[in-house]
Amino acid sequence: xxxxxxxxxxxxxxxxxxxxxxxxxxxxxxxxxxxxxxxxxxxxxxxxxxxxxxxxxxxxxxxxxxxxxxxxxxxxxxxxxxxxxxxxxxxxxxxxxxxxxxxxxxxxxxxxxxxxxxxxxxxxxxxxxxxxxxxxxxxxxxxxxxxxxxxxxxxxxxxxxxxxxxxxxxxxxxxxxxxxxxxxxxxxxxxxxxxxxxxxxxxxxxxxxxxxxxxxxxxxxxxxxxxxxxxxxxxxxxxxxxxxxxxxxxxxxxxxxxxxxxxxxxxxxxxxxxxxxxxxxxxxxxxxxxxxxxxxxxxxxxxxxxxxxxxxxxxxxxxxxxxxxxxxxxxxxxxxxxxxxxxxxxxxxxxxxxxxxxxxxxxxxxxxxxxxxxxxxxxxxxxxxxxxxxxxxxxxxxxxxxxxxxxxxxxxxxxxxxxxxxxxxxxxxxxxxxxxxxxxxxxxxxxxxxxxxxxxxxxxxxxxxxxxxxxxxxxxxxxxxxxxxxxxxxxxxxxxxxxxxxxxxxxxxxxxxxxxxxxxxxxxxxxxxxxxxxxxxxxxxxxxxxxxxxxxxxxxxxxxxxxxxxxxxxxxxxxxxxxxxxxxxxxxxxxxxxxxxxxxxxxxxxxxxxxxx
Numbered sequence: 001x002x003x004x005x006x007x008x009x010x011x012x013x014x015x016x017x018x019x020x021x022x023x024x025x026x027x028x029x030x031x032x033x034x035x036x037x038x039x040x041x042x043x044x045x046x047x048x049x050x051x052x053x054x055x056x057x058x059x060x061x062x063x064x065x066x067x068x069x070x071x072x073x074x075x076x077x078x079x080x081x082x083x084x085x086x087x088x089x090x091x092x093x094x095x096x097x098x099x100x101x102x103x104x105x106x107x108x109x110x111x112x113x114x115x116x117x118x119x120x121x122x123x124x125x126x127x128x129x130x131x132x133x134x135x136x137x138x139x140x141x142x143x144x145x146x147x148x149x150x151x152x153x154x155x156x157x158x159x160x161x162x163x164x165x166x167x168x169x170x171x172x173x174x175x176x177x178x179x180x181x182x183x184x185x186x187x188x189x190x191x192x193x194x195x196x197x198x199x200x201x202x203x204x205x206x207x208x209x210x211x212x213x214x215x216x217x218x219x220x221x222x223x224x225x226x227x228x229x230x231x232x233x234x235x236x237x238x239x240x241x242x243x244x245x246x247x248x249x250x251x252x253x254x255x256x257x258x259x260x261x262x263x264x265x266x267x268x269x270x271x272x273x274x275x276x277x278x279x280x281x282x283x284x285x286x287x288x289x290x291x292x293x294x295x296x297x298x299x300x301x302x303x304x305x306x307x308x309x310x311x312x313x314x315x316x317x318x319x320x321x322x323x324x325x326x327x328x329x330x331x332x333x334x335x336x337x338x339x340x341x342x343x344x345x346x347x348x349x350x351x352x353x354x355x356x357x358x359x360x361x362x363x364x365x366x367x368x369x370x371x372x373x374x375x376x377x378x379x380x381x382x383x384x385x386x387x388x389x390x391x392x393x394x395x396x397x398x399x400x401x402x403x404x405x406x407x408x409x410x411x412x413x414x415x416x417x418x419x420x421x422x423x424x425x426x427x428x429x430x431x432x433x434x435x436x437x438x439x440x441x442x443x444x445x446x447x448x449x450x451x452x453x454x455x456x457x458x459x460x461x462x463x464x465x466x467x468x469x470x471x472x473x474x475x476x477x478x479x480x481x482x483x484x485x486x487x488x489x490x491x492x493x494x495x496x497x498x499x500x501x502x503x504x505x506x507x508x509x510x511x512x513x514x515x516x517x518x519x520x521x522x523x524x525x526x527x528x529x530x531x532x533x534x535x536x537x538x539x540x541x542x543x544x545x546x547x548x549x550x551x552x553x554x555x556x557x558x559x560x561x562x563x564x565x566x567x568x569x570x571x572x573x574x575x576x577x578x579x580x581x582x583x584x585x586x587x588x589x590x591x592x593x594x595x596x597x598x599x600x601x602x603x604x605x606x607x608x609x610x611x612x613x
Contacts (some may be wrong), residue, residue: 021528046076046423051145055131057086057104070147071127073120084143088129089115103131114148125154167220167229176248178258183260189303193242198262198300200245200272201315205255205293205327214288221285222292223253229278237271245271256315259300265332268300272330276445295322296330317341329479343389347397351406355413359385362417363593366602367438367564367586370578375602377436377470379586380418381593382410402442409444416458421596423464429603438470438500443485452491461496466496470521474502486517493518500564505552513560522556524549525566526587533578550580557581 045052053061053076061079069076072087079087090113091097102108107359111131119125144477163175171179180197182188187196204226211219230247234257238244246258257275262268275296297318299311314333320404322331354360364378384392401407403580422437445451459466489499500521507526531545549565556563565577569585577585591602 002469011462028093051142051147053079053145054134055104055143056140059084059104060193061087061139068346071125071145071147072117081390088127088145089117090129100131103133106133125149141457154562160333164581168202168249170227170231170255171246171248173248174249176246176250176258179246179258179260180311182310183258184303184306184311186304189261193304194260194263196262196264196300197311198259198265198268198271198298199311199315200257200259200268200275200296200298200330201250201319202255202275202294202296203319204259205295205323207292210290210292216442218285222283222290223249225283225285226255226279226292230257230275231318233271233274233278236266236274260514262300265298265464268298269332270295272298276330277329285446285570288322293328295319295327297322297333298330299333301333305344314338342398346447347384347386347389348400348404350405351397351401352409354384354386355409359387360410360413361385362414362421363595364421364437364599365586365593366591366599367584368543368590370565370574370582370585374433375435375599376433376584377438378422378599379438379472380414380421380440382401382414382542398442401491402444405444405448407442407444408449411442412449413443413452415439415454416462419458419462419464419469422468423462425596425600425603428463428600430601434465435603436468436470436482436498437464440472440502443473446485446488451488452495455492455497456495467498469499470498472500472502472523473506490518490522493520503566505548519561521562521564523564523566523586524582528552529565529567529573529577529587532570532573546580547578549577549582550591 009402014333019031021471023322045054045063046065048065049067051071053064053068056062059102061082064076064079065179066076067080085091085097085100090100096111096113099108099113103111109132111129113129115127117125125147126149128144128148130144131141133141147560152489163178164170165172180199183197189197204222207219207222210222227247227249234245234247238261243260246260248256248258250256257271259271260266276294279292282289297315297320297479299314299318301314302313317338320332321334321337322329325331354501360384362380363378363383367377367379369375369376379424382394382398384397386392399429401410418437418439422435426434441451448459455469455471458464459469473489486579498520499518500523501519502523503525504522505525528549554561562583563581564584564586565573565582566583566586568574568577569590570589591598
């Protein structure tokens, strides 16, 4: 006759005014067995289409109309004397039970809640239950029950449409995040399971080309076909496990497979491998045969302490690594690699403010004449005195500065500071041959600023003669220069500034073009110098390196250029370089980069002492 509850029902429809402090688990009708006399309008009550019942203060049904009986699978008369809370499952959660008791006692105006009931024929009914006091002060309440199954089903269908992707019919991003958030709630992973969670986040390699060449209709068919294969992978992975991974389309060509209660990285790796293998087979879509691959970011970790946002950020980062590593592969999240990336992002976001705050400083590495050991010049090397990460070398931030354009103001500051310091050395040591200062210049400084004007202005402000300034550009930046870069280099050379090619020999040089560039110095890359003999190692020199270096030095001299060798670390290397005519050397044999004061001390020595700190 009566319905029973099918599991817990959300209490979202419960009037908040009905909820007070938690009531005891005793029957809410413990204040006396007062009975309700049948009302005079019984005929109206019986004929009403709305299912209703009169309930006394003890919670028992005094009268029920036929509509309620039919709703619960019987007749109204059979409900008399039954406990209303049992009929409608009002005691299944504490909040509703407490509010129901308050209404029975007259302490609360009304209760409204939603209940899922099971009809004797097996059907499930969604009902809205309203409990309100009788108007004339008669003890007891009027209970009414409305069948809202049709409305609930409509809402469920609308929610399904809202939460699923129309192309692939997979759960969409909204539903996916709901599931992730639910899986990360403490109640979910503490009561049972492994307490871990895993995620495979993938997108298709080159999918945009499919849309662009074959159209969005074919692209949608491909997405649907990919979804089918991912679903099959999830089903296979779910065999002999409590549940299978959730497959979702997050948008575009991005998909995700969520593994709740994962058993470790091996499970996620196996799932990622199966996905890659499944996608390798060609797709045949309405006569269009095509191959597709995917890149997958894999994250597996303890659920405790993890957030949905943090999990997705890690997955997105790892997917980026998979793309960067060559595509058509899966990559596992690496905390150390991620920490390095986060540091890089932190540096990139604070570069410009750091320039304004004056967090950079210059150190200078000596350039020594190979023939006499005298100090001839210095190379200015920038350091970032970061308040959080300490003193950073240029390889930690110069590339970032070039990417976001902050290399232009930073480069201008380096140039001005180095020229000012070189001029100060000249004034402080009037009896010594003046030192030239060599400053690295990025290609972007040539394109994004008026480098010629900046150099002219800085030389005028500092009073440094142009021939004491050397600008270094990498071989790849100089070789093949045309248009504005070549015009700028020529104008600087005409001004008297020396132009040097840094890391010479590492690129693909057009030697014929070299003779037409306004270059005065070649700096040999340290990889050539390292091939020379090392003291105390017993290693034989590399004959090929010596032949190449000797040929480059001879070519440079024939073109009227001087040669500087980088990374000179041993006396044996210096001796061999000197014997084949190298002009100047730079490296730890002579000195590491040092402060301006240390350079001043070295200027007072007649010959450069090997092994200076």
